[in-house]
Amino acid sequence: MFDKVLIANRGEIALRVARACRELGVRTVAVYSTEDRDSAVVSYADEAVHIGPAPARRSYLNIAAVVEAAKQTGAVAVHPGYGFLSEDPDFAEVCGQNGLVFIGPPPEVIAQFGDKSATRRLMAATGLPTLPGSADPLQSADEALAVVERTGLPVIIKAVAGGGGRGMKVVLDQAELLPAYHLVVSEAQALFGDGRLYLERYLPAARHIEVQIARDTYGNAIHLGARDCSVQRRHQKLIEESPPPLLPDHLVAQMGECAVTGAKAVGYEGVGTFEFLLDADANFYLIEVNCRIQVEHPVTELVTGVDLVREQLTIAAGDRLSLEQAEVSCRGVALECRINVEDPDRSFTPTPGRIEEFVLPAGPFVRVDTHGYPGYRMPASYDSLLAKLIVWAPTRDQAIARMRRALDEFHASGPGVRTTAGFLRRVLAAEEFRAGTHDTGLVDRVVSAAEPQ
Amino acid sequence: MTTRLPTPGRPPEPARPPQPPSLTDSSAAPEPVDGAGGPPADLDQVRRQAVGLLADLERPPRTLRIRAGAITVDITWPDGSGGPGDGSGGAAEPAGTGADGVEAAADGSAVDHLTSPAVGVFYHAREPGAEPFVSVGETIRTGQQVGIIEAMKLMIPVEADRGGRVTAVLKANGQPVEYGEPLFALDAPPAGD
Numbered sequence: 001m002f003d004k005v006l007i008a009n010r011g012e013i014a015l016r017v018a019r020a021c022r023e024l025g026v027r028t029v030a031v032y033s034t035e036d037r038d039s040a041v042v043s044y045a046d047e048a049v050h051i052g053p054a055p056a057r058r059s060y061l062n063i064a065a066v067v068e069a070a071k072q073t074g075a076v077a078v079h080p081g082y083g084f085l086s087e088d089p090d091f092a093e094v095c096g097q098n099g100l101v102f103i104g105p106p107p108e109v110i111a112q113f114g115d116k117s118a119t120r121r122l123m124a125a126t127g128l129p130t131l132p133g134s135a136d137p138l139q140s141a142d143e144a145l146a147v148v149e150r151t152g153l154p155v156i157i158k159a160v161a162g163g164g165g166r167g168m169k170v171v172l173d174q175a176e177l178l179p180a181y182h183l184v185v186s187e188a189q190a191l192f193g194d195g196r197l198y199l200e201r202y203l204p205a206a207r208h209i210e211v212q213i214a215r216d217t218y219g220n221a222i223h224l225g226a227r228d229c230s231v232q233r234r235h236q237k238l239i240e241e242s243p244p245p246l247l248p249d250h251l252v253a254q255m256g257e258c259a260v261t262g263a264k265a266v267g268y269e270g271v272g273t274f275e276f277l278l279d280a281d282a283n284f285y286l287i288e289v290n291c292r293i294q295v296e297h298p299v300t301e302l303v304t305g306v307d308l309v310r311e312q313l314t315i316a317a318g319d320r321l322s323l324e325q326a327e328v329s330c331r332g333v334a335l336e337c338r339i340n341v342e343d344p345d346r347s348f349t350p351t352p353g354r355i356e357e358f359v360l361p362a363g364p365f366v367r368v369d370t371h372g373y374p375g376y377r378m379p380a381s382y383d384s385l386l387a388k389l390i391v392w393a394p395t396r397d398q399a400i401a402r403m404r405r406a407l408d409e410f411h412a413s414g415p416g417v418r419t420t421a422g423f424l425r426r427v428l429a430a431e432e433f434r435a436g437t438h439d440t441g442l443v444d445r446v447v448s449a450a451e452p453q
Numbered sequence: 454m455t456t457r458l459p460t461p462g463r464p465p466e467p468a469r470p471p472q473p474p475s476l477t478d479s480s481a482a483p484e485p486v487d488g489a490g491g492p493p494a495d496l497d498q499v500r501r502q503a504v505g506l507l508a509d510l511e512r513p514p515r516t517l518r519i520r521a522g523a524i525t526v527d528i529t530w531p532d533g534s535g536g537p538g539d540g541s542g543g544a545a546e547p548a549g550t551g552a553d554g555v556e557a558a559a560d561g562s563a564v565d566h567l568t569s570p571a572v573g574v575f576y577h578a579r580e581p582g583a584e585p586f587v588s589v590g591e592t593i594r595t596g597q598q599v600g601i602i603e604a605m606k607l608m609i610p611v612e613a614d615r616g617g618r619v620t621a622v623l624k625a626n627g628q629p630v631e632y633g634e635p636l637f638a639l640d641a642p643p644a645g646d
Contacts, residue, residue: 349571349604350607350609351572352573353572380573381605383605416572416632
């Protein structure tokens, strides 16, 4: 195992990784921007290195600064967390060139899956089901029109380099296609520095199901069940669960086999996620592959008993997978609620600031992953995720009841600070969520149900 | 959190190790890393520099952090808006900003304020170079957009929650603001607004 690992991230995931390292006896180096100097991971880690000012571009995205910090502190490996440099093939490559182990798949694999259009082409060639759409990045708006002739409407236009629910637009009507095309081009250019787009058929009432996989450097691969992430607002996930409700085991197994096949085809190493859309007729289609640990990984951990971050570290250190496919079993139901500092009554406007009151739930089968503490100042420069509440129970009904109990115990407040906790309670109470029949349209329905008054 | 100095007994390092050869992220200007680079500064020299720096400041800072190894100087100002431990004063702001807004507000006797509805970065105009939403001397109405606050990559419009004539703009363009901090000073609202 590594002697010392640098954590190239911030917030709750930096702390999550530091904890896994500590359990393995691995020393940790945190990096931080000026605005994060009082963050939880900075005091938790064995060492901390200041790498730049608040803007991520000049700190958490500054490859030179991160690599230098690793070299100066004698770290031998780098864990990138999620977001920031986690899916930047250049970063993975520079780590390698500097004698640092990048904890994630090889740079070529990250590059292939980072290009969503290439992912579609590559995975279709491997035999995985994909949605009808463009085979290559679109060259022009006219080509988009031609593809739509073939696929029919609605379609979704997406940035090839997109991610995090940004740089995409649904087109329901032929007349919206050209404006949408131009809008997403400029958005993609601004957000990702890459204006290339692709499009595929849009499934309005689909469920978002993703499969967790792990593959070691010896070619052993497993899948660790599926997660349902259908509770989304504007393509941002709010509640995730495992296993997906009402999804027959044989479908989970089929999707799992597809994911493992895809992972083997590209020489994947580490943990990863294959995201699928599932339509009402139980057809599933691969939409993208994520080469990082995901925000919602804890629900898989609670049902399988596998520590995924530990698995990332051991795989990167050259160990074999800690278990075989036959040993993977999913027990009970786990739910995760993402609590963001946002105001649900003002279209989820971010509300960073000082969190004066911060009370966390506890009790049986409740896990909280957070970097918050009483007095913590949630910076305005980064994302709005404050805490992840995760619960486990033998049945889904009990898990929902437990989550509602945990949400009731959660309190965070401060000047100007609002959280999504109350809104999440309303989603949990929605009849279709309780029944497990919801799809990606649920949040909009809960929002609009609250509006007319 | 306490300032960490480079581990004593660290093997000597070459001055300024070479930057990684293939930095393809052109946007990321390589920037010195704390604890990286230059030969560890002599403690006495650091002390002398710190004393000199303090002497040059117009007023005492709340905190001064210095890091050896590679040089980082980090100053926070007592700006009155936050309590102890408030790291929000804006690190390493040039001396002279920070408390200006508060002083200006204190000048007028019965001024009204438009305060910040959010934590973030305050902008006067829609985009760089554009006309500011409001200027000193202008009379504004309730609900009128007076600025933008950038928080978590979103641009949040700031609307006046009262009307009046703007007598001072208290926060510079591009400056970090706290929740409830005064942004504009106003004369009493015109009758009937």
